[in-house]
Amino acid sequence: MTSPIYFDNAATSWPKPESVYAAVDHYQRKIGAPAGRGGYQAALAAGQLIERARAGVARLIGANQPEQIVFTSNGTDALNLAIHGILRPGDHVVTTVCEHNSVLRPLRACAEDRNVSVTYVSCDNDGLVSAAEVQAALQPNTRLVAVLHGSNVTGAVQPIEKIGQAVHSHPAMFLVDAAQTVGHLPLDVQSLQIDLLAAPAHKGLLGPLGTGFLYIHPTVQQQLQPLRQGGTGSSSHEDRQPETLPDKFEAGNLNVPGLAGVAAACDFLQQRSVENIHAETGQLTTTLLNGLARLKPVRIYGPPAGTSRLSVVSFSVCGYDPQDISTLLDASFQIASRAGLHCAPRLHRALGTEEMGGTVRFSLSYANTKAEVESALEAMTSICATCTTEG
Numbered sequence: 001m002t003s004p005i006y007f008d009n010a011a012t013s014w015p016k017p018e019s020v021y022a023a024v025d026h027y028q029r030k031i032g033a034p035a036g037r038g039g040y041q042a043a044l045a046a047g048q049l050i051e052r053a054r055a056g057v058a059r060l061i062g063a064n065q066p067e068q069i070v071f072t073s074n075g076t077d078a079l080n081l082a083i084h085g086i087l088r089p090g091d092h093v094v095t096t097v098c099e100h101n102s103v104l105r106p107l108r109a110c111a112e113d114r115n116v117s118v119t120y121v122s123c124d125n126d127g128l129v130s131a132a133e134v135q136a137a138l139q140p141n142t143r144l145v146a147v148l149h150g151s152n153v154t155g156a157v158q159p160i161e162k163i164g165q166a167v168h169s170h171p172a173m174f175l176v177d178a179a180q181t182v183g184h185l186p187l188d189v190q191s192l193q194i195d196l197l198a199a200p201a202h203k204g205l206l207g208p209l210g211t212g213f214l215y216i217h218p219t220v221q222q223q224l225q226p227l228r229q230g231g232t233g234s235s236s237h238e239d240r241q242p243e244t245l246p247d248k249f250e251a252g253n254l255n256v257p258g259l260a261g262v263a264a265a266c267d268f269l270q271q272r273s274v275e276n277i278h279a280e281t282g283q284l285t286t287t288l289l290n291g292l293a294r295l296k297p298v299r300i301y302g303p304p305a306g307t308s309r310l311s312v313v314s315f316s317v318c319g320y321d322p323q324d325i326s327t328l329l330d331a332s333f334q335i336a337s338r339a340g341l342h343c344a345p346r347l348h349r350a351l352g353t354e355e356m357g358g359t360v361r362f363s364l365s366y367a368n369t370k371a372e373v374e375s376a377l378e379a380m381t382s383i384c385a386t387c388t389t390e391g
């Protein structure tokens with residue numbers, strides 16, 4: 001029997017590096033205390049773990065100060081904080097059709113509850129957005145431009161540097177959803193002129209599930225309202241939420257076991273280098289894309305091999321429901337893939353894949369191998385052998 005192949009890294013990465021498992025286990029067994037709420041040794045050690053995680057994330061994305069990173073429970077939580085915390089009644093937002101529901105749904109809620117208006121910039125056939133179109137959509141009352149860095153459907157990497165320049169010709173703030181790029185692509189929030197960057201720490205960053213963060217540029221900190229108030233272990237004599245970072249946005253106990261894993265994951269990424277991981281997974285992705293392209297019933301969505309793209313590969317197989325392909329891959333070949341709309345309904349409408357039930361998605365990580373890619377291609381070859389139509 002062959003070993004299972006995990007190709008659902010865009011949902012969450014697996015396996016994590018050994019050092020991440022060890023760090024979580026060490027915290028759970030040897031420390032166990034809450035952070036920031038006690039002066040005894042274990043509580044101080046828990047606090048140090050969090051600060052290591054904060055410094056590691058800041059280093060990874062080029063943030064000036066670790067305090068500019070606030071921890072959240074996932075990417076969705078970070079995006080909700082950014083969107084609900086910034087928008088006021090009557091504001092206008094520019095976003096794109098490529099966004100995940102973690103952006104689309106908070107915006108929809110703001111439109112319904114706060115009379116916020118939203119412009120959705122379209123994309124080309126590969127899922128790429130143009131910075132000029134984003135700029136053209138700006139209005140005098142645009143307060144936020146929310147754009148995903150890399151697509152969880154097409155793998156397209158958006159021109160966020162150009163978009164950042166366009167946004168900063170206007171007073172609007174620039175929010176980037178880096179769910180699919182943190183840990184996969186080198187990132188520098190300062191040169192990219194990003195005001196808010198939201199990301200999970202459990203995907204490319206390789207931390208445990210239930211971790212995420214929001215980077216907050218100092219110039220937007222005061223305008224961002226917390227969504228929760230509560231204990232921080234600081235300024236306890238006051239019943240007003242502290243205004244200082246990160247306490248303003250970190251009410252309640254943090255997920256210290258998860259953050260112990262995040263600290264270890266940041267060290268792992270620094271040692272292995274994000275550039276190298278991107279180059280290695282990029283080669284596997286090219287092999288995968290070229291192999292799939294040789295199968296006539298398969299149609300691939302997203303930028304071609306060799307261009308600026310992620311290791312996220314979406315495809316359809318002519319005549320088949322994507323869910324059936326994914327089930328077949330799992331049941332007959334032990335390959336974990338994902339099928340459906342991948343929480344990006346507007347993008348599927350733009351790509352013309354909504355009616356057929358979305359796409360099948362393979363998404364790779366540092367842990368995947370050439371042998372796994374070859375096995376997946378063999379599996380797809382035998383599935384396609386039963387097809388009568390072309391892609």
Ligand SMILES: Cc1ncc(COP(=O)(O)O)c(C=O)c1O
Nearest residue numbers: 074075076100102152177179200
């Ligand atoms: C582009 C994008 N944004 C946001 C999210 C939400 O992240 P999380 O699952 O950590 O809430 C995802 C998750 O798949 C995503 O792919």
